[in-house]
Amino acid sequence: MIRKQVHALSLFLFCLTASAQLPDNGVATCQHTRLNYFGSLAKSSRSARIQYPGDATIDVTYYKLDLNITYTPNYLRGAATIRLTSAGDNLNRFFLDLANEMKADSVKTGTQKLAFSQENNQLSITPTQPLGKGQALTVTVYYQGKPGATGLGSFTFGTHGSQNQPAIWSLSEPYGARDWFPCKDSPADKADSSDVWITAPKQFVSVSNGRLERVIDNADSTRTYRWRNRYPIANYLISVAMSNYALYEQTFRSSPTDSMPVTHYLYPEALTENVRKTLDQTTAMLAVFTNYFGPYPFLKEKYGHAQFGWGGGMEHQTISSMGAFNTDLIAHELAHQWFGNKITCKTWEHIWLNEGFASYAEVLYRESVGGTPALRSYMNSYMLLARRARGTLFVQDLANVNNIFDSNRTYYKGATVLHMLRGIVGDQKFREILQKYAASEFAYKAATTEDFAAIASQVYGKPLDYFFKQWIYGENYPTYRVKWSSGALAGQANQYRVNLRLEQTTGTANPAFFTMPVPVLVRTSVGDTLITVVNTSADQTFELTVKGQPTEIQIDPNGWILKQVEVTEVITALNDPVPATQLTVLPNPTRDQLTAQIDVAGAFTGRLVLTNLAGQEVVTLSERPFTSGRHTVTWPVLHLPVGRYNLTLTTGDRRLTKAVLIAK
Ligand SMILES: [Zn+2]
Incomplete structure (x- = not known):
């Protein structure tokens, strides 16, 4: 699932862009906006629900939801047939999760009525005979009501388009399935298969998991869609999506002899030529992910999208519900079919x-x-x-x-x-x-x-x-402080020893340091050497031998580790002392990251900031004591708008400024 009308990444990039025009700390302001943005999606959250295993005395093996849904009024009448087995001996009572708003009228096994009671969002059922361990029972719960919309909007009667066309959809993850059908509400207990039959007024195309088995026109101007899924399914992945959908179909060829339908159900006004082109990537993605993760898990059925009115996407099994259509969202929900479903x-x-x-x-x-x-x-x-x-x-x-x-x-x-x-x-x-x-x-x-x-x-x-x-199970990430020096190895032509000290802080005791293999690039007069050191303590020194005189050290140059880095070259007697503080920007112009090299002669506390030409701070790169030696501060700038900036080092009322050009 991913909840973002605007992809969070795009929103973040927008934040960075916008921050250049904001009066004070733009990033903080934007974070606030973002919290409000997401906060507003969650207002309908019911009061706290905790992790919940469902009734551990039963295993559910099958769900069949026979649903009759009307838009006017917003109402659901259901018959949920659930097959379960007893996990223990002598089971004389068990419960299913069902929100109080959905009133159970009767519970039957075959034609026999079973005693039941309903309170605290649980439906307790008494079998006619206690069940032995492993004994199966099939019950049908007849229930009705207007489903509530808890969590992220578990069951919604909405509209789309300028004509306010009706749309109905479910989004159960994580705790919302019980709002519209009786279930064991736990992702751990998958049913082996499921059927969803939806009867609704004829204007609705009703979409659910698996293959469409039959569409039946009823005498009362309703239409029934029978969807059949024969793969194991977690209860929160069972879905309905209903509207006056237009259907756009593709075929995924999984092998020269096999193919699978890829079906996109969209609001008619949304199915533009551009959206079709975006959707056309789905089959290419299926091929890429098949190659990466193995065969698509539901090959005998389908993959598809059903548009809904929620800002984001939800990976319902074989039929992701989508609030928008873009490459990242399509890839995200498709990948969930392997990881999630x-x-x-x-x-x-x-x-x-x-x-x-x-x-x-x-x-x-x-x-x-x-x-x-x-x-x-x-x-x-x-x-x-x-x-x-x-x-x-x-x-x-x-x-x-x-x-x-x-x-x-x-x-x-x-x-x-x-x-x-x-x-x-x-x-x-x-x-x-x-x-x-x-x-x-x-x-x-x-x-x-x-x-x-x-x-x-x-x-x-x-x-x-x-x-x-x-x-x-730990928090945060390492901030590495690197000090290094080098010297020629006596008696060995052009061989140098590098003394590398890696100190790290994590801002937490959990963990106090991260054990990681850390790639180190040593740049020398004759070329680059990439060496991986295994960092197993908060303060560790490594001795490396390289060819040529070292000129620069980069920690994790290819960006594999979540980290921050500050590199200081300790100038030894072998080198001339740096005469005064110098600020160098490398490279300049730059595209994706900016490296400030600060050569310090005497200690001071300074602040390094990037400002736009209006003098507004875009980001503070570093604020700390600088000791004598060479300090390197690296910062990603890929998503800053192209243009001119100033990098300024301040200490007291002294300023040192270099112009920086960010180009693309
Ligand atoms: Zn997701």
Whole structure:
């Protein structure tokens, strides 16, 4: 799922652009706007709901929802047939989750009525005989009411277009399925299959999961759509989407002899030539993701989109609900069919297994089209947001839906963790990990971080527990302070020793430092050497030997690690002392990142800021004591508007300014 009318990234870029015109701290102002923007989506949240396993004494194996839905009035009459087995012995009572607003009229098994009671959003049912362990029971719950719209808007009667055409849709994730059908409301308990039959006035095209089996015109001017899904499905992925849809169809050829329908249900006014072109990417994405993750998980049925009125997208199984159509959103929801739907996070605490993966898949698709520059550019933007993440990726507070779906943490930091994993294991092993995971024992079931970590370690051939422990259960990221010096090795022609001291702070005790393999680029008079050091403490010194006299050190030059870096060259007696403070901007003009090199003769406390030509601060790059030596501060500027800026180092009333040109 992704909730953004404007893609959060675009919104963020807009923020940066806008900040140039804002009177004070533009970025902070924009963050505030953004919080309000997302906050407004969540106002309908019911009071806190916590992690909830459903009734642990039953396993649900099948849902059939036979729904009769009217728009005038907004009403749902349902018959939900649920097959379940008892998880324990002597089960004489069990419950299904069903919101109080949906009133159960009767519960039957076959033709026999069962005793039931309904309170606190639970429907308690008493079987005629206690159930033995593993014993199956099929019950049909007849119920009716106007479904509520909790969480992100679990069931909505809306409109679209200038004529206010009716539209009806569900969005159950995470806790909203019970608002419109009785269920065991837990992502861990998947049904083996499901059917959704929707009867509504003839103006509605009614869309749901799986294959469309039959459309029946009824005598009372209603029409019934029978949708049939024969793959395991989590209850929150069962959906309805209904409107006067126009259908745009494509075919995905999964092999020379096999194909699958790709069906797009759009509001007629939305199906423009441009949108068709955007939608046409879906089959290419299916090919890219098949190549990366393994076969599309629901090949015997379909993939498709159904437009809805919510600002974002939701990966309903085989039929993503979409509030807009753009490349990243299409890629995101499609990737969820593997990560989210084929393998579902077992509890919402592990939601990064859904959202981090789908967000990284957006980048993988962009990389497949635009190559390494696209990968770097996207990850650069993701990491800017990931650095703002607060708390652990393992979600601590499940009562707050906004907290579960926190974009900086669950989405961007989640994706960045996969990028870092790829940086450690390499491209080939990374693909292998994703494919093994997608085809593992957790396929068509649910998984936890530990399940994924075990597969990653197994494929890599070395334990990766340390990696997941610090990045999933720890907070923040490392800020590296690097000091280095070099000297010629006696008796060895043009060989130099580099003394590299890596200190890191994390701003938290959890973890106090990040253990990471850190790539180090040593630039010398004869060329570049890339060496990976294994950093296992908060303050560690490495001795490296290189050919040629070292001139520069770059930490993680290809951007695999979520981090900040400050590099200081300690000038030793081998070199001439730097006579005075000098400020150098490299490169200039620049496109994607700006490096300020500050050569300091005597210690002072200074502040390095980037301002626009109106004198407004765009960003503070550094504010701290500067000791004597060379300091390097690097900052990504890819998303700043093209133009002239000033980089100013201030200390007291002294200023040192260099003009900077950002070009594209
Ligand atoms: Zn998502």
